[in-house]
Amino acid sequence: MYISSISQYMNNRLDLFEELIEYLQSGIYELNKLYNVTCIGIYNHGKSTLLNALVNSLDDSIFATSDKRETTESKAYQYGDILWTDTPGLNATKGDDNVTMKEVRKSHLNLFAHNLSTGGLNQQERKFLQEIARIWDNPKQFLDNTIFVLNNFGGQDENAIKDVEREITSQIQTIFGAEAKVDMLVVSAKNYQKGKQDNKQMLIKQSNIKQLYTMIQGKKEQFSKDDIMSRRLMKKLDIEIDKRKKELEECESDIKKIDRELINEISKANNKIKSYRQGEI
Ligand SMILES: Nc1nc2c(ncn2[C@@H]2O[C@H](COP(=O)(O)OP(=O)(O)O)[C@@H](O)[C@H]2O)c(=O)[nH]1
Ligand SMILES: [Mg+2]
Known part of the structure; x- marks a missing residue:
């Protein structure tokens, strides 16, 4: 569960950057038009x-x-x-x-x-x-x-x-x-x-x-x-980058949550082992 979450997080991250690159490409198209x-x-x-x-x-x-x-x-x-x-x-x-x-x-x-x-x-x-x-x-x-x-x-x-x-x-x-x-x-x-x-x-x-x-x-x-267009584009880019940053921050908070859950699981498992050793199970 932990590994698949990490890979999902990485995939999300890659998707976001791909989107950003597409956006930049469309901006370049606009400048050349x-x-x-x-x-x-x-x-x-x-x-x-x-x-x-x-x-x-x-x-x-x-x-x-x-x-x-x-x-x-x-x-x-x-x-x-x-x-x-x-x-x-x-x-x-x-x-x-x-x-x-x-x-x-x-x-x-x-x-x-x-x-x-x-x-x-x-x-x-x-x-x-x-x-x-x-x-x-x-x-x-x-x-x-x-x-x-x-x-x-x-x-x-x-x-x-x-x-x-x-x-x-x-x-x-x-x-x-x-x-x-x-x-x-x-x-x-x-x-x-x-x-x-x-x-x-x-x-x-x-x-x-x-x-x-x-x-x-x-x-x-x-x-x-x-060069109004490039100024307009820079403004749009700033907005887009801010959006992506927010989305990445959300991903980060998800990862932290997964971390906490994992630590919880480990300590539960630890306790189980301890109890086992003490012959309680
Ligand atoms: N006398 C005259 N008639 C014009 C002039 N410009 C357009 N027209 C006529 O006005 C009518 C409408 O023109 P059009 O260019 O199709 O207008 P649109 O609907 O705004 O695109 C047509 O019959 C044109 O021939 C002009 O400068 N002088
Ligand atoms: Mg006309």
């Missing part, structure tokens, strides 16, 4: 078209676009050294929101696509941001890693654009705090695609897609500098 840019937003606000423009898919062939609800699952596509991910529209269904939330958790940078001609953020968009502000460990970090992309479908005039920008900034600050810094850019993905197809430099320039691309690259470089 591509920079992930995820596009989120309400259905039909131009998410897929925006991603097509960013990956130079001028005929919308990479990310499905349509007036129908087209994207019901996420789709990821590598272009350059970035993994671009399209998500289902917010609040099309509850399941879609969960898919999107999972993608946002994995992503390094979010593009929050919003159709400018609808005015400020609607209730569904605010609800999604409120949920993030409620459940995120560090909601400010979400904002640092998010660009609000206002899709200018209808060529709104400058004053109307300024009004919407102000309204959205104030809506975001209501949710994330008055000090919250909001990265925002007005773009026209369709104009970019048209400009590229017809070689119209003015359309390309005014579409702001290149500025958005530069902003994304800037965020990416900042990310490598800060």
